[in-house]
Amino acid sequence: MYLTFKDLRHDKLKFSALGLIIFLIVFLVLFITGLANGLANDSGSAIKETSAQSFVLQKGSQARLNRSELSATDWNKFKNKYHGSAAKLSVNQATIQKTNNASKKTDITYFMIDANSFLSPKLTSGQKLTNKDNNQVVVSDKLKSSGYKIGSSIKDSASGQTFKIAGFTDNKAYSHTPVIYLNQKQAQKVLPMKTGFNAIALKKNLNSSSKYQVINKKTLINAIPGYSAEQGSLYLMVGFLYIISLFVLAVFFYIINLQKLNDFGTLKALGTDTSYLVKHVLSEMGILAIVAILVSFLITYLIELKMPASMPFSLSLPVLLGTGGLFLLITLISAILSLIKVVKVDPITAIGGNN
């Protein structure tokens, strides 16, 4: 550590530049990860945040809610077996508008549920959804950015049915659209033709059934239109960033150590253990990486505060720390790759004026 601090102090410019590179890469990784998580939430949070474990769909529906159609007969089988742990769910994408402004429409998704089931959303403000035959509905916070408030009227563009916002639930979304929760009676008004429902959500893990397609929550979310395409490409980028940075940093560290090879030879000739030099290089790169990672945490946090609501961005603390930890690991692996020369340098190079 003695050599490490002296070296860092002496070559401030060189190490700042290296730190800047690490910072830029970590920041880019964090930003894309945040964006990927944000889009994931925007795409499937209405499903992800329920306490359901598995979903029962019609056989052959390929894990897509909108392709599945179940009947009251199906429901009775599960209702009797699972009681409160089962809930009916219908999902329907539609368009709404403000009653007095037909030109400003918003795409939404209706979640049609039993208000007393476990699928009934937790509120951030207002009043809960009931099973009464009224026009009071609960909607996602996301609708606030379109100018909707508690008490605002919303008009279903297709059926002309009008509802009033009774309560807001947190940023629940499905396929990038805000979710509006309707009870069965309200659902009938919007979709009078619909007799059955799409799926049964179960709080328990049910593995398979010969008559139905049973899938877990993860599979259902992956099948949401656009979800896996988005996530796949973003995580491919993140993955490549990790690999690229591993090699870029290894090359940088290698060159930096190459410049110091004569010094390492002298230090060895003077009686410095190779293990001491290895620790020196590792702690140097480690300190550099930790500082760069902490700075990128700070910048990411500041940027998250400034991000517009329309741009989904989400980084939880475990993801943040995990990314930082992974990056520190990558830096150290790069440093180890660059160490080969340092380990091999022969103290004899110091003698005979070879350098």
Added chain:
Amino acid sequence: MTNILELNHIIKNYPDGQQVNEVLKDISFHVQRGEFAAIVGPSGAGKSTLLTIMGALLTPSSGTVSLNGQDISKLSKKQQTSVRLNNIGFIFQNSDLIPYLKISEQLQFVQKISQKPAIDANELLTKLGLKHRLNSYPNVLSGGEKQRVAIARAFINQPDLILADEPTASLDSKRGREVVQIIQETVHQENKAAVMVTHDERILDLVDSIWQIEDGQLKKVR
């Protein structure tokens, strides 16, 4: 007087293609406490190879090297490192100071990695006329100053043996002579043994004994 360093029948071979190149042919050598010995010879005669064997940097093909009565010719790399750290002080041709350590830190570092009780590094540097350079980096020092720092670094751990590899090579004759004078005085004051490899004949009046190496064979001249 006791021999600090003693080389007996040292042979060093290098493979050279199909043949074997014998760089050192049956060399015997000794230096006593308080003695400053010089090894002279043309380049390519094996001076540096001999010095690396004395300095526990290279293992001879055969023969023994005893430092303070301990055979150091067959030690492991790790043991060699420890011998270099604690028993030998090196002065290199280009002084080879560590560029990112201030002058006083050059010495403190050696004290830090060694278990020997530390003496006052700054006092030693002051004695060598470097008081105004204690907090400077090596790049602002003159060649002579750098070499004095290297001398201080070689002595800081109070080794029994000092090995100097052409310490005057990068200096003009006046500074070179000063540097060798400092080595001579310190060796005599501290009662150490020192071996200097050089081809600078003008400084040979400062040493106690002179050995000549030619074609891998060493003989005592004075």
